[in-house]
Amino acid sequence: MQGSLWADAQKQGNQARAPDIDLSELESLFSTATVTSSSEKGATRRGSAINKPEIVHLVDMRRANNCEIMLTKIKMPLPDMISAILALDTSVLDNDQVENLIKFCPTKEEIEMLKFFLELMKVPRVEAKLRVFAFRITFSTQVDELRTNLTTINDATKEVKESLKLRQIMQTILTLGNALNQGTARGSAVGFRLDSLLKLSDTRARNNKMTLMHYLCKLLAEKMPELLDFDKDLIHLEAASKIQLKLLAEEMQAINKGLEKVEQELAASENDGAISVGFRKALKSFLDAAEAEVRSLISLYAEVGRNADSLAQYFGEDPARCPFEQVTSILVIFVNLFKKSRDENARNVEAEKKKLEKEKEKASAAGK
Structure with a gap:
């Protein structure tokens, strides 16, 4: 709990307060509601095909x-x-x-x-030199793409943890849960598991017309409408949810191994003689710049690893049980379900308003 939004909320008091809830309304709608859990789907990554070395025959x-x-x-x-x-x-x-x-x-x-x-x-170790050349060509693109993905994760983590609106919505959900569970052991919870967010749309009112997610949006619209656009605080969340940390680790490792090959060929080419003088000069220049880039990238990669773990801890979760990919996936689904329910509520309110206006017009016409 330490360092999580649940622990921080108790220190901050009204800053992360939840709106007042009409318990009688909530009870009439959801007193016999049951919660169904949603399952998660895992993604598998196909291994890349391994190309066998091809034998080239110069002569038939x-x-x-x-x-x-x-x-x-x-x-x-x-x-x-x-x-x-x-x-x-x-x-x-x-x-x-x-x-x-x-x-x-x-x-x-x-x-x-x-x-x-x-x-x-004529060129000593020509294959090794060609492989170094290929790495030199793709290096900038590899580094830029990896840096962009790492920065996206950092930005998304910062946005989630710094969004006061999201924090207040979490507190509102906690208050709703405690109200629904009043009189039971669950009625005085100080937090909830992150995957509970996905159950809000599965929990239906007794009339089957409204879910708990719809009720949450209705409550916020009436009491704290400024929270309804909380998704605008999380502009990097969806992009971050599509990034797999395992793949970033593989990319980081590939860049490090490529740099090792560059160092090895630079050392080996010292004994090549005149034919490799220009090659060594160009490779040394590239290596100096590349090493500085990679040092910066390694520092960013380590920072991202800490931040990714801290996102799970922010919601009171264990990063080993609920890794970054799962946290962001749950949050993206929650945001989309919230927006859908919010928009459906708004359409229903508008439809109800038009219906009342027509009824007034009919009543007015009948009076004349």
């Missing part, structure tokens, strides 16, 4: 095998064979061997393919 397999057989018949080092061809030395190569070599001269397509691989082979 059959052609490569035949070439290998031909070379075993010539039985000489390749440099000697090339020298004999260039010297037109008939003492080294006979006609059959030359004819076989003609058959296995590389095609234009094979030459282009081999040029590509030979160029890549």
